[in-house]
Amino acid sequence: MPAQRIAVIGGTAAGPAAAVAAVRADPRAEVVLFEQGPHISYGACEIPYYVAGTIDEAERLVRLTPGRFEQTRGGTVRTRHRVLALDPARNRLTVEDLATGMVRQERFDKFILAVGARPRRPALDGLEAPNVFAVRTLEEAVDLRAYLDAHPVRHAVVLGGGYVGVEMAEALRARAVRVTILEPGPGVLHAYLDAALRPLVEDALRRHGVVVRRERAVGLDHHPDGMVRSVRTDRGEHIGCQLVLLAMGTEPNTDLAAAARLRLGETGALAVDAQMRTNLPNVWACGDCVEVERVVDRKKVYVPLSPTAFRTARVAGHNAARRGRGLPKQFPGIVGASAVKVFGLEVAAAGLRPDEAREAGFDAFTVTIRHWSHVPLYPEARPVHVQLVVERRRGRLLGAACVGEKGAALRADVLVPLIWDGWTVDRIRDLDLIYTPPLAPALDPLIVAANEAAKTVRP
Amino acid sequence: MPAQRIAVIGGTAAGPAAAVAAVRADPRAEVVLFEQGPHISYGACEIPYYVAGTIDEAERLVRLTPGRFEQTRGGTVRTRHRVLALDPARNRLTVEDLATGMVRQERFDKFILAVGARPRRPALDGLEAPNVFAVRTLEEAVDLRAYLDAHPVRHAVVLGGGYVGVEMAEALRARAVRVTILEPGPGVLHAYLDAALRPLVEDALRRHGVVVRRERAVGLDHHPDGMVRSVRTDRGEHIGCQLVLLAMGTEPNTDLAAAARLRLGETGALAVDAQMRTNLPNVWACGDCVEVERVVDRKKVYVPLSPTAFRTARVAGHNAARRGRGLPKQFPGIVGASAVKVFGLEVAAAGLRPDEAREAGFDAFTVTIRHWSHVPLYPEARPVHVQLVVERRRGRLLGAACVGEKGAALRADVLVPLIWDGWTVDRIRDLDLIYTPPLAPALDPLIVAANEAAKTVRP
Numbered sequence: 052m053p054a055q056r057i058a059v060i061g062g063t064a065a066g067p068a069a070a071v072a073a074v075r076a077d078p079r080a081e082v083v084l085f086e087q088g089p090h091i092s093y094g095a096c097e098i099p100y101y102v103a104g105t106i107d108e109a110e111r112l113v114r115l116t117p118g119r120f121e122q123t124r125g126g127t128v129r130t131r132h133r134v135l136a137l138d139p140a141r142n143r144l145t146v147e148d149l150a151t152g153m154v155r156q157e158r159f160d161k162f163i164l165a166v167g168a169r170p171r172r173p174a175l176d177g178l179e180a181p182n183v184f185a186v187r188t189l190e191e192a193v194d195l196r197a198y199l200d201a202h203p204v205r206h207a208v209v210l211g212g213g214y215v216g217v218e219m220a221e222a223l224r225a226r227a228v229r230v231t232i233l234e235p236g237p238g239v240l241h242a243y244l245d246a247a248l249r250p251l252v253e254d255a256l257r258r259h260g261v262v263v264r265r266e267r268a269v270g271l272d273h274h275p276d277g278m279v280r281s282v283r284t285d286r287g288e289h290i291g292c293q294l295v296l297l298a299m300g301t302e303p304n305t306d307l308a309a310a311a312r313l314r315l316g317e318t319g320a321l322a323v324d325a326q327m328r329t330n331l332p333n334v335w336a337c338g339d340c341v342e343v344e345r346v347v348d349r350k351k352v353y354v355p356l357s358p359t360a361f362r363t364a365r366v367a368g369h370n371a372a373r374r375g376r377g378l379p380k381q382f383p384g385i386v387g388a389s390a391v392k393v394f395g396l397e398v399a400a401a402g403l404r405p406d407e408a409r410e411a412g413f414d415a416f417t418v419t420i421r422h423w424s425h426v427p428l429y430p431e432a433r434p435v436h437v438q439l440v441v442e443r444r445r446g447r448l449l450g451a452a453c454v455g456e457k458g459a460a461l462r463a464d465v466l467v468p469l470i471w472d473g474w475t476v477d478r479i480r481d482l483d484l485i486y487t488p489p490l491a492p493a494l495d496p497l498i499v500a501a502n503e504a505a506k507t508v509r510p
Numbered sequence: 511m512p513a514q515r516i517a518v519i520g521g522t523a524a525g526p527a528a529a530v531a532a533v534r535a536d537p538r539a540e541v542v543l544f545e546q547g548p549h550i551s552y553g554a555c556e557i558p559y560y561v562a563g564t565i566d567e568a569e570r571l572v573r574l575t576p577g578r579f580e581q582t583r584g585g586t587v588r589t590r591h592r593v594l595a596l597d598p599a600r601n602r603l604t605v606e607d608l609a610t611g612m613v614r615q616e617r618f619d620k621f622i623l624a625v626g627a628r629p630r631r632p633a634l635d636g637l638e639a640p641n642v643f644a645v646r647t648l649e650e651a652v653d654l655r656a657y658l659d660a661h662p663v664r665h666a667v668v669l670g671g672g673y674v675g676v677e678m679a680e681a682l683r684a685r686a687v688r689v690t691i692l693e694p695g696p697g698v699l700h701a702y703l704d705a706a707l708r709p710l711v712e713d714a715l716r717r718h719g720v721v722v723r724r725e726r727a728v729g730l731d732h733h734p735d736g737m738v739r740s741v742r743t744d745r746g747e748h749i750g751c752q753l754v755l756l757a758m759g760t761e762p763n764t765d766l767a768a769a770a771r772l773r774l775g776e777t778g779a780l781a782v783d784a785q786m787r788t789n790l791p792n793v794w795a796c797g798d799c800v801e802v803e804r805v806v807d808r809k810k811v812y813v814p815l816s817p818t819a820f821r822t823a824r825v826a827g828h829n830a831a832r833r834g835r836g837l838p839k840q841f842p843g844i845v846g847a848s849a850v851k852v853f854g855l856e857v858a859a860a861g862l863r864p865d866e867a868r869e870a871g872f873d874a875f876t877v878t879i880r881h882w883s884h885v886p887l888y889p890e891a892r893p894v895h896v897q898l899v900v901e902r903r904r905g906r907l908l909g910a911a912c913v914g915e916k917g918a919a920l921r922a923d924v925l926v927p928l929i930w931d932g933w934t935v936d937r938i939r940d941l942d943l944i945y946t947p948p949l950a951p952a953l954d955p956l957i958v959a960a961n962e963a964a965k966t967v968r969p
Contacts, residue, residue: 097887097947106887214946357952358945383940390944399944428556428565460949461920467941468928481842482926485849485858486817487673488556490919493816 054079056158057371058144059126060134060307061165062086063095063188064357065338065364067120069163072368074125080372082126083159085146087133090189091117096357098192099215102199103222109193137162137311139331161333161371164308164321165364168301168339168355173210177271178297180279185297186219198294204228207294208282210268212239214391216298217252220261221394223296229260231290233282235267243389243400244452247419248438251454255396264290271295301355303340316342318353325381327367337367344384346471347402347449348411354387388467390460399463402450402470405440414443418503422496424458426488433457437500439466439476446475446508453496462497476504513538515617516830517603518585519593519766520624521545522554522647523816524797524823526579528622531827533584539831541585542618544605546592549648550576555816557651558674561658562681568652596621596770598790620792620830623767623780624823627760627798627814632669636730637756639738644756645678657753663687666753667741669727671698673850675757676711679720680853682755688719690749692741694726702848702859703911706878707897710913714855723749730754760814762799777801777812784840786826796826803843805930806861806908807870813846847926849919858922861909861929864899873902877963881955883917885947892916896959898935905934905967912955921956935963 057080059070070084084091092115100106117128129146135154136145139162147154170185172178182202184195198204207223209216212234220230232239238249239256253263266284274280281289303320314330316322320342327335339355341363366380373379390399408415419438426432433456440450451466453459469479479501485491494502516539518529529543543550551574559565576587588605594613595604598621606613629644631637641661643654657663666682668675671693679689691698697708698715712722725743733739740748762779764772773789775781779801786794798814800822825839832838849858867874878897885891892915899909910925912918928938938960944950953961 094885094887094947094952096945096952097885100888100947105889111887356945358942361952362940362942385942388942388944390946390949392946392948397949399949401944426553426556428553428570429559430564458920460944460946461917461924464943464950464954465920465923465927467943468924468933468938471941472931474927478842481821482930483815483817483821483844483847484923484926485847485860485919486555486815487849487851487919488553488559489851490849490856490858491923493553493555493820495923 054081055160055372055374056081056083057161057163058157058159059084059163059165060137061167061338062088062091062128062130063093063167065167065360066165067092067115068361068364069165069337069368070126071124072365073163073372076369076372077374078125084126084128085132085134086128086130087149088188088190089130091115091128091130092120093189095187095189098186098189099218099222101192102186102196102219103225105225109189112189134307137307139311139334142333162335163367163371164334164336164340165338166304166307166340168303170297171299171302172297173268173299175268175271177273177279180271180273180277182278182293183295183297186215187301199226199228202293204293206231206292207296208233208290208292209296209298211298211300212236212263213242213298213300214240214389217256217393218391219296219298220256221259224259224261228294231262231264231292232256233264233266233268233284235265235285239263240391240398243391243398244454245405245417245438247417248436248452248454251436252393252396252398255394259394301339303353303355305340308336308340316351318342318351320353325383326370326379327363327382328370335367335371337363343382345387346384347386350411352387354385356389359385386467386470388463390463395456396454397456397459398454399460400450400452401463401467402448403440404450408440408449413449415440415449416443416507417441418500418507420496420500420503422494422499423492424455425490426492429488431457435459435462435496437462437496439500439504441476441504441508443507443509446477446505447473448476448479458491465497476501476508480505513540514619514831514833515540515542516620516622517616517618518543518622518624520626520797521547521550521587521589522552522626524626524819525624526551526574527820527823528624528796528827529585530583531824532622532831535828535831536833537584543585543587544591544593545587545589546608547647547649548589550574550587550589551579552648554646554648557645557648558677558681560651561645561655561678562684564684568648571648593766596766598770598793601792621794622826622830623793623795623799624797625763625766625799627762629756630758630761631756632727632758634727634730636732636738639730639732639736641737641752642754642756645674646760658685658687661752663752665690665751666755667692667749667751668755668757670757670759671695671722672701672757672759673699673848676715676852677850678755678757679715680718683718683720687753690721690723690751691715692723692725692727692743694724694744698722699850699857702850702857703913704864704876704897706876707895707911707913710895711852711855711857714853718853760798762812762814764799767795767799775801775810777810779812784842785829785838786822786841787829794826794830796822802841804846805843806845809870811846813844815848818844845926845929847922849922854915855913856915856918857913858919859909859911860922860926861907862899863909867899867908872908874899874908875902875966876900877959877966879955879959879962881953881958882951883914884949885951888947890916894918894921894955896921896955898959898963900935900963900967902966902968905936905964906932907935907938917950924956935960935967939964
């Protein structure tokens, strides 16, 4: 049997992980990783800390250089190569070498799409101005930091109050830039938190000099030199600034896939099964370009987060390369857990938000409690806020959020498997979690929340 | 139906909780709480921090004074009353009023034993010396702190390296007392940790000036004034000291119960069923005097820890008072989770230790990994050590221990329900735990450990 050739398209995180899994499943396979940028295998989540200066060098975000990847992992890496077209039926890839401009076609037996996502861009004119930035890629982050080093930026407007928006607001504050976040939705971090907990984050932002405005950017005012000098909002305000940052979330890169007639799901991302197969027999997909199953309600969701990217990548890489040997790997889906730290405040959420639970058809209620990170008599205890989303009749846990300066995020982790397995709050009350004054109170905040929820369950 | 009279014996933690549950289940019941000391309802776990001076006043450890308890919770409190005998068959209690010396008998319909535990005492002469202390009760702690305030104590010998021993060593160091721990067993915290992780704790102790010696105290040398001036060890050493602290663990107070012909279990603690019933129909028991079921292997164990005390108390109090109304409450057992902080090091364990797993008949192996509290590029990342005890054939998680300066203890909490439900390491690998650089690495230490363990599972 001749060695199979596998193309992996996209090199940030999922692509390299898929390539590694493919080489491991079939060491004889010829695996080629295509990436249009100069870097592969880097920590996109660390970008805000690089911009802030907390991480000194951009190189430190790179886990493996292309050379090192080839040496230690096997496979071939082609950076600065853009895949222009994919023709699975004829096993062909059309690739442009960005260094030379040369375009050529290559033959592969199998294809793994790990093309990721891109920042959502508002419908505004003049986004190409040199002081408008996105920070999806490492190159963009390097550009932004170089710009901040070279230009006197006193005030920045961040479009979007999601996790990238608040992380970047903190990064800019660390560089002594005043920041205004424009968040026209229900409030900052509304993908994580409902109205009961959002004020905690908004207070933290305010205390650290970040202004949050419930306004939408409707236009950019430009200097004659092409720079944006203010952002116009839907309330008719002109917010003067020397920098605009796009942080309105991401959308999957599906152009290549759609042109290749790969099926998209309802979320707009690529549709894949639990083996990360697309609708075409020789194409797999993984990472931030695919939708995945949410285990609580088996609904397909688009949650472009790094752990999911890595896990889907390992499934896709293995299955693409296995050639019928062993069992295919299965991706079991996600609970959906995510966290962000905002000016010392840990914010974490898992499972369904209250509105998502209702949308999914559950008769659900929420409880929100405030307790302590550890015994308050012991120094440095901090409040921990826990919200549980609970199905009313059986008391099944559907989702949760934890917010606090200490011991909040890891407590959300405790609930991840419980949401997965449909634990009831009644069972959660009986968990013997740790207790010791410097680390956890006699009744853990999670138990306090479960006790509170149990009062409302109506069997 | 005349109001029932319920006696609750013991006032530290489980007793008050049982009394509250009894009043709640039957508000008409006359519930009387007997406590031989002057205080009820106090945080025994906070005692080391009171001795250290971290908590300034002993009163702050008291959650409810007797008066406040009676006002807000109902029931009657009799402090400074010692129960001398229990005669369930004739519904009688013999009680001594320690203030007056008066002994009298009282009639009760039901009895709840929450008589707790006492420090294990070594078989040494002269333990009654004024500079030998135990710290089980708040009074003992007040005495110890007063002694430290009044006497120049330069060096203390702590007998026992369990959690009380190491917490008290830290407390004494905070008061500039040099400390030697005598731990003749396999090492400090051996009830939590096996040999792979104990060196981390011993290093932390050493770095903070605590000497740990693998020796047993075989005698005390006394001054003519009655004070202990040195401890003799089984190696023939005489360790000079101005204070001796007993921290050799606890044993259940069963004298009263045994005299009343209540059945003891194999562990030596009171035997109770899941409803916290003893072998006599009108006697319930709870807290540190009972043994409980370990869910992993359904074995009876004696684990005198506060959360279990509270939970068994609520079951006992409710069931004693319910008079056939509703369903009896059931205590589902424990996984067995505990934690201690030693000089900044978080130590937590859950479920079975490797040796316990073998004893329980499991074909088990362990993996021990070292990973990071969060992304190492982000400041203040600290190593987290995770040990998993795993059943070999199916990969079922039986126990775990986590040690590290940051983010270790709460990670043990994540594993508590997984041990409970018998999750396999294969499933744990697929958990989508949170990830964000300041709070958790891309692969959580728990996932790294599960991945490592999965390599050894042999189906």
